[in-house]
Structure formats: C-alpha cells, structure tokens
Amino acid sequence: MSAQQYFSRRRAVSLLSALTVAIAATGFGNVALAQSKPVLRIGYQKAASTLVLLKAHGALEKRLQAQGVEVKWAEFAAGPQLLEALNVGSVDFGYVGEAPPVFAQAAGANFVYSAYEIPTPNAEGLLVQKDSPIKTVAELKGKKIAFNKGSDVHWLVVALLKKAGLTYSDIQPVYLAPADARAAFEKGAVDAWAIWDPFQAAAEKQISARRLATGVGVVSHHQFFLSARPFAEKNGEILKVLLEEITKEGQWIRANTKEAAAQLAPIQGLDPDVIEVSLKRYEHIFKPVDAKVLDEQQRIADAFFELKLIPKKLNVKDAVLK
Numbered sequence: 001m002s003a004q005q006y007f008s009r010r011r012a013v014s015l016l017s018a019l020t021v022a023i024a025a026t027g028f029g030n031v032a033l034a035q036s037k038p039v040l041r042i043g044y045q046k047a048a049s050t051l052v053l054l055k056a057h058g059a060l061e062k063r064l065q066a067q068g069v070e071v072k073w074a075e076f077a078a079g080p081q082l083l084e085a086l087n088v089g090s091v092d093f094g095y096v097g098e099a100p101p102v103f104a105q106a107a108g109a110n111f112v113y114s115a116y117e118i119p120t121p122n123a124e125g126l127l128v129q130k131d132s133p134i135k136t137v138a139e140l141k142g143k144k145i146a147f148n149k150g151s152d153v154h155w156l157v158v159a160l161l162k163k164a165g166l167t168y169s170d171i172q173p174v175y176l177a178p179a180d181a182r183a184a185f186e187k188g189a190v191d192a193w194a195i196w197d198p199f200q201a202a203a204e205k206q207i208s209a210r211r212l213a214t215g216v217g218v219v220s221h222h223q224f225f226l227s228a229r230p231f232a233e234k235n236g237e238i239l240k241v242l243l244e245e246i247t248k249e250g251q252w253i254r255a256n257t258k259e260a261a262a263q264l265a266p267i268q269g270l271d272p273d274v275i276e277v278s279l280k281r282y283e284h285i286f287k288p289v290d291a292k293v294l295d296e297q298q299r300i301a302d303a304f305f306e307l308k309l310i311p312k313k314l315n316v317k318d319a320v321l322k
Contacts, residue, residue, distance in 0.1 A: 038069045040238055043082040043094035046075060046268055047198055049279060050249050051095050053260060056267070060245045069238055078177060080150045083109055083226070092231040093242065097152030097196070098222045102301045105319055106310035110229045112321050113289040113297075115243050117223040117250075121215030123281040124156055124196040127185070130208040134191065137164035137213050140171055143191035146184050149175035152221060153194035155300050158307065159218045168307050185209070196221075198270055198278035205274050220296055225286070232321055243286065250284035289320060 044051040054060055061071045076082040079096035080103065086094055087109040104111065126145070128134050134143070137160050147153045158168055174181075174190050178199045185193040186207060195203065203209040215221045225246070227239060253260045261276035268275060294316050301314040 038235070038238065039072055040064065040069055040093065040235075040242065041072045041074065041091045042242075043074050043076055043085055043091035045078060045082065045095070047196070048095045049198075049260070049264055049268075049275075049282070050246060050253065050284060052264060052267055053253065054245060054249045056263065057249070059248070060242065063241055063245060064238065067238075067241070078148060078151060080104070080148075083111070086111055086226065086228050089228065091228070092235075093225065093227050093239070095223060095225050098220070098224065098297060098300060099152050099155045099304075100150055101224060101226060101319065102297065102304055102314065102316070103150040103310060105301075105314055105316070106304075106312060111226045112229050112232050112319055113224055113294070114227045114232065114239060115225040115246075115286050115288055116293050118283045118285045118287065119220040119222060120282045121217070121219055121221045123200070123215070123278070124153055124194070124219075124221050125200050125211045125214040126156070126160060127193045127195060127200065127203055127209040128191065128212045129185075129188070130210050132191070132210065134212065137161065138166060140164075140192055141166055142170070142172070144172045144174050144189070145192045145194060146174040146176045146181040146190040147194035148177055148181070149173075152196055154309075155303075156215055156219055156221070157194050158303060159215075160213050163218055197281050198268060198275055201274050201277040201281070202270055205271070205277070222293060222296065223282075224289075229321075247286050250286055253279060253284045294320070 042051065044055070046052065055073050064071055074085065074091055076085065079100035082091070082094045082096055083100050083104040085091050087104065093114070101111070101113070126137065134140065145157060147157055157173070161168060161171065174184065176184060178195060181193050181195065182199070182203060184190045192212060204211070225243065232239060257276055257279050261272040261279055264275050265272045297316040301310070301316055304310045305313050
C-alpha cells in the first residue's frame, strides 16, 4: 500500500475521531472560530515527555493567559494519527519524529516545521529476544520485523538494512502499533521489533529484550515540532511563547531527570527507573529549524520515494514558512 493510499484510508477512518477530538476540546464544532478568545490546541503523545510535563506543570497556560490565549490539549496514540488531526484542523501544533512528516507531506498535509530536537539516535533501536540466535542485522534476511508504519523506526529499519548490505525487500515488514508489536514480539510471532523509548527501555527492563542495533551512527532520530500552516502564518507570537516554554521544560528535565521520571511514572504507566533511562536517551534541547536538518529530512524523503513508500518526490523545504 502506498503512503498516499495509506493516509487516504487513515483519513477516512480517523476523520471522525479527529473531529471528535476537536469537539471534545472546544465544547462544540466551530466555537474556536466563533469566540473572540484565541485558542492554542496542542496534540501530544503520552510518550512525548517534554509536552506531557509542560501540560502537567501549567506554565504555558499561565503565560498565555496573560495574553488572553486559552490552551487545550489532545492526546494521540502516535505521530501519524496526530498529523492526521493537524491536517483536518483539529489541532494547531504537535510533536512527532522525523518520518511521519515525510509521509504526511506526501499525502498533502498542510503543515510547517517549527522547531526540532537535536539528534537522539540512542532513543530508538532494533530489539530481539534475549535468547535469540540473531547477532547481527544481516542475519535478519528473510525474517519478520515489527514496527509502526510511517514512524521514526520505519526509517531506522530502512537505514539499518542498507548499512548491513540488505534491501527493504530482504525482510518481511510487519506493520504494528507499539502495543500490538510488543505482544507479537513476546509471542515470538516476529523475529525483531524496531521501537523507540520509553517502549524500548520498558522492553529491556521488563522482558530482557536485547538491543541488536540502535540509531547511533545510522540515523539522527530528530524530533520535530510541527504547526498547521494557517495557524503558524497568523500566530507567530503565540508559537514564540510556546517554543520558549518548551525550551524551559527541556532544561528542567535535564537538570531534574529523576524528579521528572517520578512525575511521569503515573502518567505514562511505567516504573520511574524505566522512564529515567528513556529520558537520558533524549537530549531535550530544541532549536529553530535550519537548512541542515531540512537536508536530512530530504534524504529520508528521497529514500522513501526510491522505495516507493511514498507516491511522489518531495521538496521538504516546501513545509516551512517563507
């Protein structure tokens, strides 16, 4: 299935849920347009620790309240679903990895890159069972690898295979969301599982999964803050405040990692020690989007196009404000 078909099908299925999020967040359909008070709607994933803590601490709300701006939050299972909601106008801003924006842009999503986290290649990896005879990526030829289609680890798998002298067609991809992928992995229904933290750290701790490879030396594993283009064009000052508060939250996490893990534990449903490992694998340092990081995104887009994972060649720089 092509990326365009995939996202079209997802759009048909998830349009209702995305609109439901909008209704739940605003109270009824077009209230955000009808009311005079500006609203910032942020989409996040439970694994996105910086945004989760920003929400919990309330500093953003306090600062924007002084400017008459209301903040609303909507949780999503993963990046592709979040971007679908952003594309249909349910949220204004979100945090995803490096691959979902490529698939979304190929499917016509109208967003812009607003900022990025510096490389965190150790925060994703390719796992095998602790007693698996597989010792190298090259030994995965003909094997089943589970991962979330269109996610960061989709790019990780492509890059790891290339480094090992294999092609994408040499393996059997099994497209599963994290929870389903872990279940298949534990049952032995797949030979390997590509996943990001904190799910990676949880599998290492809870079932003694072994990291066959990580992104180190293979991919950058950037994380991106994306904005709906119409919102970004009209609300530069709101985004400026938002990114400033995100930066402060990242600085707090770096200085208070153990406390951050303790606060996240009941929210993410994981032991604090697992979360602490995960937090240490991310940098929590955010920068404005620049030419270098966009060039890296372009390489991902080109690779996915060559593999026919997206239906057309992209110019990644089209997804920035002029």
